[in-house]
Amino acid sequence: MHGQDVRLDGVSITYPNGFTAVHPTDLTIEAGEFFSILGPSGCGKTTILRAVSGFVDPSAGRILIGGQDMAGISPERRPTALIFQNLALFPLMSVRENVAFGLEARGKPKRERLARAQELLDLVALGDQGDKKPTELSGGQRQRVAIARALAVEPAVLLLDEPLSALDLKLRQHMRAELRAIQQKTGVTFIYITHDQGEALTMSDRIAVMNNGRIEQVGTCDAVYSSPVSAFAASFVGEVNAIAGRATGAEGGYLRVDTALGPLVARNPNGLAAGAMVYVFVRPEAVTLHPGADDNRLAVHFERRDLEGAFVTLHLRAEANGQAIAAQLPNTGASGDAAAIRAVGFSRDAAIALPEGALAKTGKEDMAAQ
Numbered sequence: 001m002h003g004q005d006v007r008l009d010g011v012s013i014t015y016p017n018g019f020t021a022v023h024p025t026d027l028t029i030e031a032g033e034f035f036s037i038l039g040p041s042g043c044g045k046t047t048i049l050r051a052v053s054g055f056v057d058p059s060a061g062r063i064l065i066g067g068q069d070m071a072g073i074s075p076e077r078r079p080t081a082l083i084f085q086n087l088a089l090f091p092l093m094s095v096r097e098n099v100a101f102g103l104e105a106r107g108k109p110k111r112e113r114l115a116r117a118q119e120l121l122d123l124v125a126l127g128d129q130g131d132k133k134p135t136e137l138s139g140g141q142r143q144r145v146a147i148a149r150a151l152a153v154e155p156a157v158l159l160l161d162e163p164l165s166a167l168d169l170k171l172r173q174h175m176r177a178e179l180r181a182i183q184q185k186t187g188v189t190f191i192y193i194t195h196d197q198g199e200a201l202t203m204s205d206r207i208a209v210m211n212n213g214r215i216e217q218v219g220t221c222d223a224v225y226s227s228p229v230s231a232f233a234a235s236f237v238g239e240v241n242a243i244a245g246r247a248t249g250a251e252g253g254y255l256r257v258d259t260a261l262g263p264l265v266a267r268n269p270n271g272l273a274a275g276a277m278v279y280v281f282v283r284p285e286a287v288t289l290h291p292g293a294d295d296n297r298l299a300v301h302f303e304r305r306d307l308e309g310a311f312v313t314l315h316l317r318a319e320a321n322g323q324a325i326a327a328q329l330p331n332t333g334a335s336g337d338a339a340a341i342r343a344v345g346f347s348r349d350a351a352i353a354l355p356e357g358a359l360a361k362t363g364k365e366d367m368a369a370q
């Protein structure tokens with residue numbers, strides 16, 4: 001199997017009712033890449049996959065797979081296969097027959113189909129399960145059968161639309177590693193859609209952060225996590241403290257910001273100037289109980305301590321206005337007397353100032369209160 005690259009060239013998608021689900025988008029996904037599109041429900045992820053697979057036509061722009069323009073090419077003639085949450089395996093067929101099914105349409109003889117199905121079951125580590133019925137398998141095993149079935153037609157691009165969302169947490173985490181392994185073994189291009197940032201960060205070579213029909217950022221997981229380009233990307237990918245303020249001056253790549261919690265200094269990748277309304281973003285793991293002389297400082301009081309195994313999360317409140325501030329520390333077993341904390345800090349390099357904008361609503365509102 002061989003992956004191919006996928007290019008969106010000025011693609012926008014407006015549904016017949018006049019609603020534009022995807023605004024003009026340029027995007028290149030490399031051959032053999034595990035690429036995730038990450039964004040909240042309704043942002044347009046599935047619409048992009050439908051366009052790549054050929055079930056909806058772009059209203060403008062072009063989609064190229066392996067350099068070939070897909071305009072006018074029907075779904076079954078595209079080098080793509082689609083997997084979604086509801087698997088629709090055939091209950092009366094064996095697992096092996098389910099996988100072989102896709103090859104029937106291609107007119108391969110039965111012996112060859114079943115032999116190929118066996119290879120694919122081996123690939124997804126179900127080599128000894130081929131004679132069972134789908135109902136005799138676990139949810140995760142059924143998901144792997146669906147993947148094997150999709151791979152049977154030898155797609156260059158596998159499109160996965162939230163395929164794990166019906167599984168329980170433990171299984172989902174296990175399947176992340178399985179999916180990644182299958183992708184690497186086959187070299188097929190994976191375009192994986194999810195609203196779960198943990199999934200996107202653990203599996204992907206690169207991710208696109210999508211909001212309201214627009215891709216706001218494309219990059220490696222590390223780049224998106226440590227250098228988000230928008231308030232939305234900063235708040236959707238990972239936990240973050242967001243402190244609103246007004247810039248008072250820029251200097252040497254940093255921005256000084258007046259906030260209700262006092263003056264702060266943060267990285268200024270966008271070259272914002274005095275007067276700009278901004279958020280200063282800092283990750284909980286960058287907040288320290290022992291700020292140095294040059295660090296930003298916040299006067300806080302202790303509210304709650306959550307033990308999360310390897311980490312402890314301290315939930316604090318700013319003295320100035322009661323804004324929630326989270327600090328995440330390694331659980332050394334000696335985090336001291338949390339209730340006595342009066343101040344925390346963070347370095348200017350750990351903080352990033354971005355233009356004010358809508359924050360992600362993913363149950364993190366509390367951390368980003370005004």
Ligand SMILES: Nc1ncnc2c1ncn2[C@@H]1O[C@H](COP(=O)(O)OP(=O)(O)O)[C@@H](O)[C@H]1O
Pocket residue numbers: 015016017019021039040041042043044045046047048
């Ligand atoms: N057939 C359709 N007609 C009109 N609007 C649609 C249609 N399908 C989806 N939408 C709308 O387009 C937006 C994006 O939908 P979708 O791509 O399914 O989002 P996601 O997969 O990110 O949850 C949503 O607002 C949805 O209601």
Ligand SMILES: [Mg+2]
Pocket residue numbers: 042045046047161
């Ligand atoms: Mg969807």
